[in-house]
Structures are given as C-alpha cells and as structure tokens.
Amino acid sequence: xxxxxxxxxxxxPPRGSGDSPDAVVALSGVRFSxxxxxxxxxxxxxxxxxxxxxVFLRGPSGxxxxxxxxxxxxxxxxxxxxxxVLDLNIGTLGGAARDRFRADHIGFIFQMFNLIPYxxxxxxxxxPCGFSSRRKQRAVREGRSAEAEAVRLLxxxxxxxxxxLRRPVTELSVGQxxxxxxxxxxxxxxxxxxxxxxxxxxxxxxxxxxxxxxxxECARERAALIFVSHDATLAPLFDRAxxxxxxxxxxxxxxxxxGCPR
Amino acid sequence: MILxxxxxxxxxxxxxxxxxxxSITLAVMLLLGVERLRNESRESFAATISGTDLIVxxxxxxxxLLLFSVFRIGNATNNIRWDSYRTIAQRPEVAWSIPISLxxxxxxxxxxxxxxxxxxxxxxxxSRRLELAQGAVFHDPRDAVLGADVAVNLGYKPGESIxxxxxxxxxxxxxxxxxxxxxxxxxARTGTPVDRxxxxxxxxxxxxxxxxAEDAFDxxxxxxxxxxxxxxxxxxxxxxxxxxxxxxxxxxxxxxAMQRRINEYPGEPxxxxxxxxxxxxxxxxxxxxxxxxxxxxxxxxxxxxxxMLVALLTSLSxxxxxxxxxxxxxxxxxxxxALILGEAAFxxxxxxxxxxxALYLGLLAGRPWLESRLGLFIVVGWPSLHEFVxxxxxxxxxxxxxxxxxxxxxxxxxxxxxxxxx
Numbered sequence: 001x002x003x004x005x006x007x008x009x010x011x012x013p014p015r016g017s018g019d020s021p022d023a024v025v026a027l028s029g030v031r032f033s034x035x036x037x038x039x040x041x042x043x044x045x046x047x048x049x050x051x052x053x054x055v056f057l058r059g060p061s062g063x064x065x066x067x068x069x070x071x072x073x074x075x076x077x078x079x080x081x082x083x084x085v086l087d088l089n090i091g092t093l094g095g096a097a098r099d100r101f102r103a104d105h106i107g108f109i110f111q112m113f114n115l116i117p118y119x120x121x122x123x124x125x126x127x128p129c130g131f132s133s134r135r136k137q138r139a140v141r142e143g144r145s146a147e148a149e150a151v152r153l154l155x156x157x158x159x160x161x162x163x164x165l166r167r168p169v170t171e172l173s174v175g176q177x178x179x180x181x182x183x184x185x186x187x188x189x190x191x192x193x194x195x196x197x198x199x200x201x202x203x204x205x206x207x208x209x210x211x212x213x214x215x216x217e218c219a220r221e222r223a224a225l226i227f228v229s230h231d232a233t234l235a236p237l238f239d240r241a242x243x244x245x246x247x248x249x250x251x252x253x254x255x256x257x258x259g260c261p262r
Numbered sequence: 263m264i265l266x267x268x269x270x271x272x273x274x275x276x277x278x279x280x281x282x283x284x285s286i287t288l289a290v291m292l293l294l295g296v297e298r299l300r301n302e303s304r305e306s307f308a309a310t311i312s313g314t315d316l317i318v319x320x321x322x323x324x325x326x327l328l329l330f331s332v333f334r335i336g337n338a339t340n341n342i343r344w345d346s347y348r349t350i351a352q353r354p355e356v357a358w359s360i361p362i363s364l365x366x367x368x369x370x371x372x373x374x375x376x377x378x379x380x381x382x383x384x385x386x387x388x389s390r391r392l393e394l395a396q397g398a399v400f401h402d403p404r405d406a407v408l409g410a411d412v413a414v415n416l417g418y419k420p421g422e423s424i425x426x427x428x429x430x431x432x433x434x435x436x437x438x439x440x441x442x443x444x445x446x447x448x449x450a451r452t453g454t455p456v457d458r459x460x461x462x463x464x465x466x467x468x469x470x471x472x473x474x475a476e477d478a479f480d481x482x483x484x485x486x487x488x489x490x491x492x493x494x495x496x497x498x499x500x501x502x503x504x505x506x507x508x509x510x511x512x513x514x515x516x517x518x519a520m521q522r523r524i525n526e527y528p529g530e531p532x533x534x535x536x537x538x539x540x541x542x543x544x545x546x547x548x549x550x551x552x553x554x555x556x557x558x559x560x561x562x563x564x565x566x567x568x569x570m571l572v573a574l575l576t577s578l579s580x581x582x583x584x585x586x587x588x589x590x591x592x593x594x595x596x597x598x599x600a601l602i603l604g605e606a607a608f609x610x611x612x613x614x615x616x617x618x619x620a621l622y623l624g625l626l627a628g629r630p631w632l633e634s635r636l637g638l639f640i641v642v643g644w645p646s647l648h649e650f651v652x653x654x655x656x657x658x659x660x661x662x663x664x665x666x667x668x669x670x671x672x673x674x675x676x677x678x679x680x681x682x683x684x
Contacts, residue, residue: 075589096594103592110590113583116267118274130263131592184591 024192024224025049025072029081031250032071036079041067043250044081047242051191054215054225056235059244065228068248069194072226073106074098086191103132107185107223109195114181115169121159124169125150125183128190135188146187153183156220157213175206182214189221196228211237264597267588268604275577279609282570286613289559289566290656291620294649296559298625300552301646302632306387307548308541310454311508313385315517317540318342318350318524319506321531325547328540330364331506334372334455338364341503346529351507355516358383360508363467366426371412373426373460375467375504381407383510386454396420397447403465406443410451411458420445426462426470441470453633468502509534563656567663570609574602574667578674585675599672606664607657614653618645 025048032042041064049055059065070076071083074090075098082089086105090098107128115124129136129146139149154160157179169177178198185193195214199207211234218225227238235241272279311317311332319327320340329335351359360383363375381392381399397420399407408418418424423442443462451457511517517536524534585598625642645653 073590099589099592099594102590108590110587114587116271116584116587118270119267127588128591130266 022051023048023084024051024053024086025226026084026087027071027081028084030071030078030083031080032067032076032078033250034067040079040250042071042078042248044068044248047247049192049224049226051224052219052222054218054237054239055227056238056241057226057228057244057247058230058232058235058241059228059248060230063244064248064250065244066196068244069196069226069228072192072194073102073108075102100132103128104134105190105192107187107190107193109178109181109185109193109198111197112174112177112201114184115172115177117168117170119169121154121165121167121169121172121180122147122150124180125154125187127184128188132188135190137188139188150183150187153186153217154180156217157183158209159183174201175210178202178210179213182210182217186217186221186223189223191223193218193223193225194228195225197230198227199229199234200231207234264593264601265604268601268608271581271584271601272605272608278573278577282573282609283613283616285566285569286563286610286656286660287616287620289563290614290617290653291624293559293563293652293656294618294621294645295624296555297649297652298621300556303552304545304549306453307545308538309387310541311384311386311537313383313389313510314508314537315511315514316509316521316524316534317506317537318347318509318532318534321533324533324535324540325544327506327533327535328537328544331362331508332455332537334364334374334459338505341505342507342532343530344502344504346527346532347504347507349529350509350524350527353520355511355513355520356509357512358510360384361464361504362506362508363464363503364505366428366467366470368412368424368426368460369416371409371416371458371460373462373467375462375464377464380461384456384508386452386456390452392452392456393450394447395450397445399447400463401446402444403463403469404441404443405446405463405466407447407449407461408445409449409457409459409461412460413445413448418445418448420447424460426460426467441466441473464504563659566613567610567656567659570606570660571663571666574606574664575670578602578667578671582671582674585671589675595672595675598675599668602668602671603661603664606668607661610657610660610664613660614656618653 027044027047029046030042030044031040033040057065057068067076071078072085074083074085074093077083077091083091085101088101090101093101116127119127126139126146129139136146139146142149144152151160151165154165159165159176159179164172164176169180172180178201181198182195185195193214198214199210202210214225215237217223227234228244317327317331319331319338320342322339326336326339330338347359347361350356358379360376360379362380364372366373366375378400381394384392386392394407395410395413397407399405406424412418422445424445425442443466449456449461509520511520521534521536524532585593585601588598589595622642629642
C-alpha cells in the first residue's frame with residue numbers, strides 16, 4: 001500500500017513504549033475505510049484514554065463514531081496505524097483472538113435493543129460470563145456466583161427489585177433495559193466500557209440518573225468509559241470531552257450499503 | 263453456551279418452529295409412507311401368486327399368459343388339450359397341478375373352472391393359502407365357491423343359485439340359464455384377483471358347455487367361438503380342453519428345465535412361464551405410476567424444507583440485532599453461523615423423527631384397513647436400509663438449506679460490527 005501517512009506517529013514505536021502504561025486505549029495513525037481505499041471514514045492521528053477515565057465523544061450521527069467503536073472492539077481492523085487496547089495491538093490478533101479479547105476486556109452498551117429477548121434479566125447480565133472465563137472469574141472472585149454478582153450490579157443500578165428481575169426483558173421500560181445493559185457491560189469488571197448513545201432513548205431526568213449510576217459503577221470497577229453521543233449537554237459530566245470531528249479528520253460518512261460491505 | 267442460547271431462542275419462536283417441524287413431519291411421513299406402500303404394493307403384486315413354479319398355457323406371450331391366468335385380464339387365444347395337460351401333470355418332477363378354464367362370466371366377474379386342487383395348492387402373498395370364510399369347497403359338479411368381492415358385491419350367501427354367462431363381458435346374451443350352480447363356499451379376502459373370481463368345478467363347466475354345444479344350431483358360430491379361444495363346443499371327456507394350468511414342482515431347481523421341456527412339447531404349441539419373472543416384467547409396465555407417486559412425495563419434502571428456509575430467512579432481520587449483541591459479548595461469527603445452522607439441523611431431525619413416529623402409528627392404526635381393503639400386508643418392522651438412506655438424504659438437505667440463512671447472518675455479523683441495525 002503506497003499510501004502516504006500523515007501525522008507524527010507514522011513510525012510506530014515497539015509495543016508499550018511511548019504510551020503511559022496506564023493507557024487503556026491508544027490509537028495512532030489509524031485509518032480506515034470500508035472500501036479499503038481513500039476517502040477514509042476514520043483518520044485519527046492519536047487518541048488515548050487512561051485507566052478509569054471517563055471520555056465523552058461528541059459527534060453527529062454518520063460521523064464514523066460506530067466505525068471507531070468497531071475498531072476499538074476489534075470487529076474490524078484498521079487499514080493503517082495501530083489500535084492498542086490495554087497495551088495490546090489488537091490489529092495483530094487473529095479473528096478468534098480478537099473476539100476472545102473483546103469478551104474478556106470490553107463491555108458494550110448499545111443505543112437500544114441491548115437485550116436478548118428470550119433470556120431473563122439475570123441471564124442477560126451474565127451473558128459475557130458465558131463467553132469469557134476471565135469475566136466469569138472476576139465476577140465470582142468475591143466468593144459469590146455470577147448470578148449473585150449480577151443481582152448486586154442490578155441493585156446498584158436501582159434494578160434490584162425481585163419482581164422486576166422476574167419480568168420478561170421485553171416488558172421492561174427502555175430506561176430499565178439500558179440499566180440491565182449497563183450491568184451486563186460491567187459484570188466481570190472489564191477494563192473498558194464502550195457506550196454508544198445509551199441515553200438517546202431516555203428523557204432528561206432518567207438520563208441523568210442513568211449516567212450517575214453508570215459513572216458510579218465504572219469508578220467502582222475502575223473501568224475506563226468511552227461514551228459516544230450527539231448530545232453536547234452531557235459533556236460537562238465527563239473527565240474529558242472530545243468533539244469527534246476534531247479527533248477524526250476522515251470523512252466520517254459510512255458508504256452506501258454498509259450493511260454488506262465488500 | 264451457544265447450544266443453550268439456540269434452545270432458548272427456538273423456544274422463543276416456538277410457533278414458527280412447531281409449524282416448520284410439522285411441515286417436515288408430514289412431508290417425511292408422506293415420503294416414507296409412499297415408499298412403504300410402494301414396496302408393499304410391489305411385493306403384494308409379486309405375491310398375487312406364490313408357490314406356483316410354472317404356469318402353462320397355449321403358445322402366447324408370457325405377459326399375456328400371466329395376465330389372463332392370474333389377473334383375469336384379457337382372454338386366452340387358444341386352449342390346451344386335456345391329454346397334453348395329463349401328460350405333463352403326470353411327469354415325475356410335478357408335485358401338483360391345477361387345471362383352470364376361463365372364458366365365462368357372472369355379472370361381470372370372471373368364472374374360473376377348476377378342481378379342489380386349487381383350494382389345496384394355490385398360494386398367494388407370503389405362502390398364504392386360500393381360506394374359506396363361509397361354507398365348504400366343491401363336493402358336487404354343480405358347486406361354486408365365490409371370491410370375497412363377488413359375495414359382497416352381489417350379496418350371495420352359501421346355498422344360493424347362480425347362472426353363468428358365456429363370454430367375459432358384463433352383459434352377455436348367451437346365458438347358461440338351464441344349468442345353475444349352487445354357492446357352497448365363500449373365500450376369505452385375499453387382496454388378489456381371486457376375490458373377484460367365481461370358482462366352479464371343471465366338470466360342471468364342461469357339462470354346461472356340452473349342453474350349449476348341443477343347443478347350438480349354427481355350427482359356424484360354434485367354430486368362431488372355438489377359434490376365439492373360448493371353450494371348445496365338444497366337451498366330450500377325451501377332447502376336453504382347459505385354458506391353462508398351474509404347476510408345482512417337487513424341486514424348485516427343476517423349473518427351468520421343465521419350462522424348456524414344456525415349451526418344446528411336441529403334442530401342441532405350449533408356453534410355460536415362471537410367474538415371478540413374468541410378474542416383474544409386468545411390474546415394469548405398471549410401475550411408472552408408483553415412480554410418479556414417489557417423485558411427488560419427494561417434491562413435498564422439498565416444499566417442507568423450503569418452508570423452513572422461508573421461516574429462517576424471515577427471522578433473520580429480527581435476529582440480526584440479537585446477533586450484534588451476542589457479538590458484543592464475545593460470540594464469534596462462527597458461533598452465529600452455528601446457531602442458525604444448528605437450528606435448521608435440529609428442526610429437520612425433529613421433523614424426521616416425528617415423521618417416522620407418525621408413520622409407524624399410522625401403519626399400526628391403518629394396517630387392518632389396508633389389509634382388508636387393498637390387500638396390502640404391511641409388516642411393521644424396522645425401517646429398511648433404503649428408508650434410512652431417504653432419511654439421511656432429507657437430513658442432509660435440511661442442513662444444506664440451513665447453510666443459506668447461516669451464511670447470510672454470518673456475513674451480517676461480520677459487516678454490522680458493533681452497530682445495531684434498527
């Protein structure tokens with residue numbers, strides 16, 4: 001690939017050096033486009049998120065935020081540059097290793113439809129423990145079962161009511177569903193929690209309450225939080241707020257028919 | 263983990279799943295049922311006559327001889343002289359022989375003149391012998407024994423008198439009215455052409471024709487009748503004639519040699535056939551219909567599996583979100599692929615299992631009916647190798663069809679990444 005790479009980090013230091021050991025996420029010279037050629041959807045010189053840090057990433061929809069999250073989750077690999085998560089260049093991992101890495105270290109909260117409709121609240125929360133033995137071990141480290149840990153997290157998120165736990169997840173309100181999703185993202189103490197517009201379906205009161213709970217739990221688990229939203233009013237609540245357009249020089253727009261690229 | 267998820271997911275969509283399984287169940291039941299009936303009807307056809315080593319008639323084609331002597335279809339072109347029959351029947355290889363004389367009818371049912379040897383030696387099915395449902399076999403030359411259908415359709419009981427007509431048509435102008443026969447026995451149902459046959463004594467039939475010949479005022483008509491292969495008018499004992507005879511040999515192995523000997527019989531031109539071989543020949547002709555039936559039932563299986571494909575594909579858009587969530591918690595694209603493929607395989611296998619179970623229940627329940635109405639004797643045993651092969655083919659087709667939605671969602675899960683598409 002004879003593409004010219006701009007930015008200071010185009011010659012990459014060996015793994016670990018140059019970055020603070022406490023960095024959970026470190027991107028350098030990352031470029032990506034669905035077509036595999038310019039124009040790039042993602043073109044980021046550098047982005048770092050420290051352990052336990054709460055980062056707000058603001059940008060309109062279609063700005064490439066979801067593509068960035070897919071890069072961070074290792075679902076897609078960058079065309080150029082490195083994506084380091086927990087000091088590991090996940091671009092060098094194979095597909096299976098990336099899937100395992102994601103299960104072990106990253107919790108996800110989506111905008112909506114977070115829950116598997118045919119599983120109970122507890123089963124939804126425990127889902128990552130079924131795919132990651134590390135998350136399971138960490139969930140049960142205090143001598144309780146994964147289910148008990150799920151209940152503990154749910155209680156912290158004001159979802160501990162026994163009657164609520166027995167309800168089919170499809171009957172929960174959106175706010176309740178998002179809190180269940182937050183508990184799932186947090187179970188087994190992953191180092192990184194990624195939330196993709198998790199509050200866009202909530203009204204402002206519920207939004208504040210949800211964020212409050214989410215922050216508290218992230219702090220307790222010492223998890224870094226990358227929070228993506230288009231709602232600038234939330235920015236002051238975070239340690240650091242970034243405008244996505246300033247971080248990313250790429251065009252941002254997903255190509256038509258992104259559902260089935262290639 | 264994935265297995266548990268697949269089970270829960272399926273339970274969540276149980277209505278569609280039940281319908282899918284039901285359609286596969288019915289399709290498999292139909293396929294195997296048709297296959298079973300096909301086999302049984304072939305075997306039952308081949309068992310229309312059994313235990314008989316040779317059938318002998320005047321020189322004609324083997325199929326023709328079999329059709330008129332066993333199935334009562336068509337007429338003999340020529341008769342066999344009684345002395346030819348005696349000569350062959352008295353050979354040392356012959357264990358028993360049954361002379362038969364055809365050419366008359368009673369209300370559309372064929373009349374067969376024979377002797378009590380017929381009831382002793384005739385076998386059908388798996389060496390089943392003729393059983394009397396009512397009454398007794400011949401004692402007097404004027405006795406008649408009816409097949410089950412004849413008795414039921416015409417409402418006869420032992421003791422009643424019947425009059426036979428010359429010729430095989432439904433309506434005959436030449437009734438042997440002055441010489442009635444008396445019904446002495448009614449045979450149990452066999453599911454073979456025997457059910458539709460009126461059996462009378464050879465002696466009685468000869469006497470009827472002797473009288474008819476005396477009455478005949480037009481010698482030309484009699485000559486025409488004789489030429490057409492019907493009973494020779496002159497039924498004097500010495501030049502009595504029969505239409506065909508069935509032969510049982512002491513040793514089966516002698517059948518081919520005996521067949522050749524009869525075919526080269528110097529007294530008159532004769533044809534001997536091995537019933538089994540000729541039956542297969544006839545089956546080749548009538549078997550086209552059952553092959554069509556098989557093709558149709560195979561198509562029904564295709565339709566059933568296509569239904570499953572549609573159900574799986576329509577569930578995909580809904581499940582795409584589910585798959586994105588599973589991906590986010592660490593499920594591999596291969597997991598997603600296996601989830602869908604496993605579901606297709608599970609539904610197909612369940613359909614096959616239920617189909618086989620339903621077929622067996624149906625066979626057990628329907629056996630008496632099939633036996634009495636169609637004369638099919640279904641043995642309810644383990645599925646044959648052929649049926650196992652069919653089941654495996656259906657299972658493989660189900661899995662193959664499952665590859666389509668599985669591959670689609672695999673592509674989705676690669677493409678969607680960490681986005682939930684609404």
